[in-house]
Amino acid sequence: MTQLFDLSGRTALVTGSARGIGFALAEGLAAAGASVVLNGTHADTVAEAVARLQSKGLGAHGRAFDVTNEQAVADAFTQWDQDGVQIDILINNAGIQFRKPLVELELSDWQRVIDTNLTSAFLVAKQAARRMIARGSGGKIVNIGSLTSEAARATVGAYTAAKGGIKMLTRAMSAEWASSNIQANAIGPGYILTDMNKPLVDNPAFDAWVKSSNPSQRWGKPEELVGTAVYLASAASSYVNGQIIYVDGGWLAVL
Template sequence: MVEGKLALITGATRGIGLGIAQALGSCGPNLILVGRDEDELEHVAEELRPTVPHVHVAPFDLLRTSEIAGWFEDLCGRTGTPDILVNSAGISRRGLAVDLTLEDWNDVMALNTTAIFELSRAFAKRCIAEEKGARIINIASLMTAAARPGTSPYTASKGAVGQLTKALAVEWAKYGILVNAIAPGYIDTDLNKTLVADDTFSKWVEQRCPLGRWGTPEDIAWPVVFLASSAAAFITGQVIYVDGGWLATF
């Protein structure tokens, strides 16, 4: 259902992005892996190449938001326009709002929200010009709908991702560009490694989550594959919470 497509995945060297690259790669599409570290990208690409027809690496720092459009145009000149865009790259700056710096806020908003806007619209412009339908899947968060102390920039950025997903879905539906988001619960990744290592916090997560565990990148990757596939042809503008039942209880 995604075989022969070209999928671009940001944040592809670790965590959820890596899980998505592995899951999509097993289903037949060609891949473009985006991340800041070229060596890490090449390492992932080498692992995927035995089973994926074509794997391209595209090192780029998405915090350079004003350069995204030009970089993407150059990339498409080498690879062609992707059919699927997965916006997975993200960062967090933890701390109480009164203690965080404005730089903390700006960095989180730039990568988690502005970069998604810039890359998505650069992608959509090409798809519209080429009159081809496409899929955009954003990685939102449990924090798109809820909050806890010490996460104000991240929570604000992921709230924006949820609403941006809906706005772009409505705007681009007439072009056959479907835009959805997956909102993970607590996932065991490098981004959360300090939380996973905190025994008290980790036990709280396991007790609070109805399924009784942390999620894994694979738990997020397969719903992304579904949204990228023809099975999701009538789904757009949705934020799907993959959270082990977290928001269903209190």
């Protein structure tokens, strides 16, 4: 049974993985046997994250590039082609948050959130899927959504639109690529203790709201997403396609 979840011999690219959820997912995939490629926009932070994994005996290397830049994404995959690196698993995790009421939101900020959280997933997956299809061996794509893939909240309109788009982009990927043995699915994290959410954790009113509105009465931890990611990246999910699994402590189950 454990062989179903074994990622040995597979290479996984995790975008936005120098810290937070991305780093936890990369570490989890590496612990399951994958060789992981860490990504971020700053070469020094990516190198530090790679060193942390390598110090634990895990297979990791990194490549810094901007996932919102189409040419930079294409160049990264071209270099991997030249180096003989095949991306078997893609985790589209890169994302940012920006809080402001819609009536005050500048177009540039809207576009920045959409590009980082949604368009980047399209750009990276397109390059990965082209190669998966050409190889004929299939592959795994896991997009990171959010509770806001399903439910809205005030002041995060751009993020909500992007993460709702992730859910439907995942289904579109499944519709087009399932026949090539590519499984495209998504994870919808709940409120997770990350650096990005630290201002919310430090806000007593918001912290109390998260705990009171969630049946689990607590924030989630990044490592609690690893099991779902490994499942969706492994042979155990070979007939699961176009789905989004919410890992939210039960938040969406209640009103």
